[in-house]
Amino acid sequence: MKKRLAAAFLAAAMAVTSLTACGGSETETTAAAAAATEAAAEAEEGAETEAAGEEAAAATEGETYTLRYAELNPDGHIMDECGDYFAQLVNEKSGGRITIEVFPAGQLGDEKTMYQTIQMGGGAIDICRANTNSLVDFGAQKLTLFGLPFIFRDREHLWNVLNSEIGDEFKNELQELGTGMVGLFYLDEGSRNFFTKEGVEIRTAEDLKGLKLRVPTTDLMSDTVAALGAQSTPISFSELYSALQTGTVDGAEQPHSGYYSNKYAEVAPNYSLTGHTYSPSIVIMAESVWNKLSDADKAIIEEAAKETEQWNRENIEKLDAELLEQIKAEGANVIEIEDKSSFIEATKDVVAKYAAGYEDYYEQILAK
Numbered sequence: 001m002k003k004r005l006a007a008a009f010l011a012a013a014m015a016v017t018s019l020t021a022c023g024g025s026e027t028e029t030t031a032a033a034a035a036a037t038e039a040a041a042e043a044e045e046g047a048e049t050e051a052a053g054e055e056a057a058a059a060t061e062g063e064t065y066t067l068r069y070a071e072l073n074p075d076g077h078i079m080d081e082c083g084d085y086f087a088q089l090v091n092e093k094s095g096g097r098i099t100i101e102v103f104p105a106g107q108l109g110d111e112k113t114m115y116q117t118i119q120m121g122g123g124a125i126d127i128c129r130a131n132t133n134s135l136v137d138f139g140a141q142k143l144t145l146f147g148l149p150f151i152f153r154d155r156e157h158l159w160n161v162l163n164s165e166i167g168d169e170f171k172n173e174l175q176e177l178g179t180g181m182v183g184l185f186y187l188d189e190g191s192r193n194f195f196t197k198e199g200v201e202i203r204t205a206e207d208l209k210g211l212k213l214r215v216p217t218t219d220l221m222s223d224t225v226a227a228l229g230a231q232s233t234p235i236s237f238s239e240l241y242s243a244l245q246t247g248t249v250d251g252a253e254q255p256h257s258g259y260y261s262n263k264y265a266e267v268a269p270n271y272s273l274t275g276h277t278y279s280p281s282i283v284i285m286a287e288s289v290w291n292k293l294s295d296a297d298k299a300i301i302e303e304a305a306k307e308t309e310q311w312n313r314e315n316i317e318k319l320d321a322e323l324l325e326q327i328k329a330e331g332a333n334v335i336e337i338e339d340k341s342s343f344i345e346a347t348k349d350v351v352a353k354y355a356a357g358y359e360d361y362y363e364q365i366l367a368k
Helices: 002-021 026-060 078-093 111-119 141-147 155-162 165-171 219-227 237-246 256-261 287-292 295-329 341-346 348-355 359-367
Strands: 065-070 098-103 127-131 181-187 192-196 212-214 251-254 270-277 281-286 333-335
Touching: 065 078, 078 098, 078 127, 078 181, 078 281, 078 295, 098 295, 111 127, 111 181, 111 281, 141 165, 141 219, 141 348, 141 359, 155 165, 155 295, 165 181, 165 359, 181 287, 181 295, 192 256, 219 270, 219 348, 237 251, 251 256, 251 270, 256 295, 281 287, 295 333, 341 348, 348 359
Parallel strands: 065 098, 065 127, 212 251, 270 333
Antiparallel strands: 127 281, 181 281, 192 251, 192 270
């Protein structure tokens, strides 16, 4: 193809040279040059079309896969939309060979079930979105740092870290540990905030004392709320609404998207903007599934992963702002926390405990 394109340009050049050498008029030479340029352009366009065709043909060659992607949040939630976007990109880039079916709303099981299924080799679940602070049970100590209270200043700081060499190293941790999981890409769901039932408001760390809160079932989150004086109560995410409704728990924590899409304001109308953790999500795949893919298909997955990260980053900030306005419009009592020093002071021992042995990484994250 490149040889034909070069030949077209050479022929065009020779045509012009021939006319000039034979003493052709300026008009003839100009016309010849124009014709030669047009011919070369047509050749280049044909070559590009052929290249695109060859690329598309290459994408359609190889094994056909249907993979199952699990998501806890409901249909239409930003995390579910990220899964859909990723699935669409992979399907397009593979020429339709790789289909990813996204199952939102915990259809394929709770968080623990998702991780265990992935670890055991997939099948029922091949891909899922995990929270970085909930993978410590699998030995992911580095990823757990992302879930430390108040480690990230803001969204820009978060993405500076995720897109750095630290982000790459932490993403590879699961595979390096031999967990049977492969980290594909990060997602930003927004900072997490406490919300509580009627009559219970959180404005300082003191206000959490004695409360029963549903948080992700990890030692880090249990220790965090314990440091704030509250008690973590294990409740499945799918049962949280009814637990709030019946008073089994006094509150919980979620980013704007989770609080709004799950309609928690109906049963827990006090929404305190504590921003106590900005733990990003990491999308993971069963390593046995990953190992079955050809190098070309792995490249397709990685390319789609990068584009999904970028799409998420471009959309989440605007969505967060819109969701907060909708939360207010629907009557929730949104409590701004101007001074977070009481929360930071109360959780500093938690930071010290989970950063132990990884102090250099912790300092590097803070410095980004």
